[in-house]
Amino acid sequence: MNGSVVIVGAGVAGLSLARDLASKGMDVTVYDAKLHVSDSASKASGILSVSGLNRIGIPYQKAVVNRLNGAVLHTGNETLRVKADHTMALVIDRGKLAEATLIEAEKAGASVILGKRLDREAVRDIARKNMVLVGADGAVSTVASTFSFPPIKEYVLTYKAEYNSARVDDMRVVEMFFSDAASGFFAWTVPYSKEKVEAGIGVSGFAKRNSATAFRAFEKTNSMLSNARFTKGWASMIPLSSRKVTVKDNIALVGDAAGQVKATTGGGIIFGVSCAKILAATIESHIRKGTPLLRYERDWRRRYSMDLRLHSMLHSYYSGMSTRNFELLFRLSKLLGAESFLSKYGDMDRPSAMIKRFFLRDLTS
Ligand SMILES: Cc1cc2nc3c(=O)[nH]c(=O)nc-3n(C[C@H](O)[C@H](O)[C@H](O)COP(=O)(O)OP(=O)(O)OC[C@H]3O[C@@H](n4cnc5c(N)ncnc54)[C@H](O)[C@@H]3O)c2cc1C
Structure with a gap:
């Protein structure tokens, strides 16, 4: 076994992990089935909060196509308008973001091999011969299924x-x-x-x-x-749900492969890249000091599972709702002042911080 890390998947989670590991001096190789990193990125949207983007530190500046200062939510005959006097979110060109992240990963020293789909036999062989194997290969993860990780249920x-x-x-x-x-x-x-x-x-x-x-x-x-x-x-x-287990022996999952996604909007970039940062620190410590890789599971859940669970609860609440009940919910939200509260404090990534603020507002007003 050598001291290398192999990542399957050159999406935003895999590439940001490769960049972080390579800049810590680790020997990293990334494999992806597609020939260009922008190929499959365009299937998705790129609505991201400015604060979230700045927190995760990926090179988004050249990929901005529009700035949003609000959202209009429609249902039946009702409408909710959330509009701030500042930019709340950016519209990002996902193909350009993927290319910029690839450049950073390669500049840091990661080796990225495109056009190579890995099958079950290949990932088993990689896990045997390398120190760490990471599945950053999306929701239908070959790494997760090869090593019998629990399924993504929703x-x-x-x-x-x-x-x-x-x-x-x-x-x-x-x-x-x-x-x-x-x-x-x-x-x-x-x-x-x-x-x-x-x-x-x-x-x-x-x-x-x-x-x-x-x-x-x-x-x-x-x-x-x-x-x-x-x-x-x-x-x-x-x-829309995370796997119950995301680390086994020398194998870890990150991003969509782990199900680190907001169930309310399907946004996975901020959480996926944030978890990739935790994984990079854990892998470095595992390789240099022999600390268990399992710490990644504990650390990412400690930091993010409360917010992911809140997104999941909100999603379960509205997912079976009829248009008529949506209308009632919108009317009630307006009565409770949701439009002006969200216009002022809306945070699409951290509902726990927003809820805390909402209750503090009630206690202090
Ligand atoms: C319609 C849509 C809209 C979205 N809108 C937003 C949004 O506005 N904001 C937001 O934050 N998120 C959004 N998301 C979610 C976001 O796109 C994902 O969370 C994010 O792309 C996950 O990144 P990832 O690197 O984990 O996985 P992926 O981007 O899925 O990358 C996985 C990579 O692994 C490769 N791969 C898979 N299997 C293999 C294999 N066996 N061998 C080699 N390579 C393999 C694939 O080619 C792929 O490049 C949206 C998603 C969709 C579908």
Whole structure:
């Protein structure tokens, strides 16, 4: 066995982990099935909070395509508007972000081999011959299935498309649509510019519905898309729950492979990269000082499982809801002042901090 670390998957979690390990002087190799890191990144959206992006320290500056200062949430005949006087989130070009992260990983000294899909036999061989094997290979992880990690129990099937010549009224807001049609999740539109827009939908994996069919129904009803020109579309999936175990012997899982994703929105970049930082520190200490790799499991859960669980509880609450009940919830939220509270304190990554603030507000007002 040598002192190397092998990472399967050059997504944002795998590449940021490779960069962090290589900059600590570790010997790191990353394998990915695709020929270009931007290939599969475009299947996903890139709505990220500025504070979250700055916290995780990935090179996003050249990948920003738009700045958002709010969100409009629709259901039936009700609408909730959250609008701040500052930028709340950035729209990131996922392909460009992947390329910039690759450059940083290689500059730090990681070796990245593209166009090589690893099968079960290959990952078993790598685990035998190397100090640490990391599965950063997404929700349908070959590493996780080869070594019988517990399954990801909940997921959504998604379809995302891009359009030109759309009619964008407000470039600074993302719109979300909650209804029976997007069962268990929601549909969305994200403006890239005055004319270019992304639209998408997620449907619960339990609903056994085709996301492309659900998307076509949504597309027909959305006025922004009525005269828009479809350019590209992708089907994909998002894990909505974490695996019960993410470390076994010398093997660890990170990012979507571990299920480190917010169940409310499907956002996985901030949590995945944050957990990759914890994993980098654990691997360094494991290789240099012999501390157990198992500490990664304890440390990432201690730091993030409360927030991930809150996202999961909120998601379970609304996922079975009818449009009628959504309308009631929206009306109640307005009465409780949710629009102005979220406009001021909305934090899409850390609901625990927001909830704390909400209750402190009640105690101090
Ligand atoms: C429609 C959609 C919208 C989204 N919107 C957002 C958003 O707005 N904000 C946000 O934060 N997150 C969003 N996400 C989630 C986000 O995209 C993921 O959480 C993130 O990409 C996970 O990164 P990762 O590196 O863990 O895995 P991935 O990005 O899935 O990368 C895994 C990599 O492993 C490779 N691979 C897999 N198997 C093998 C193998 N056997 N051998 C070699 N290589 C292999 C794949 O080619 C892939 O490149 C969205 C996802 C979707 C689908």
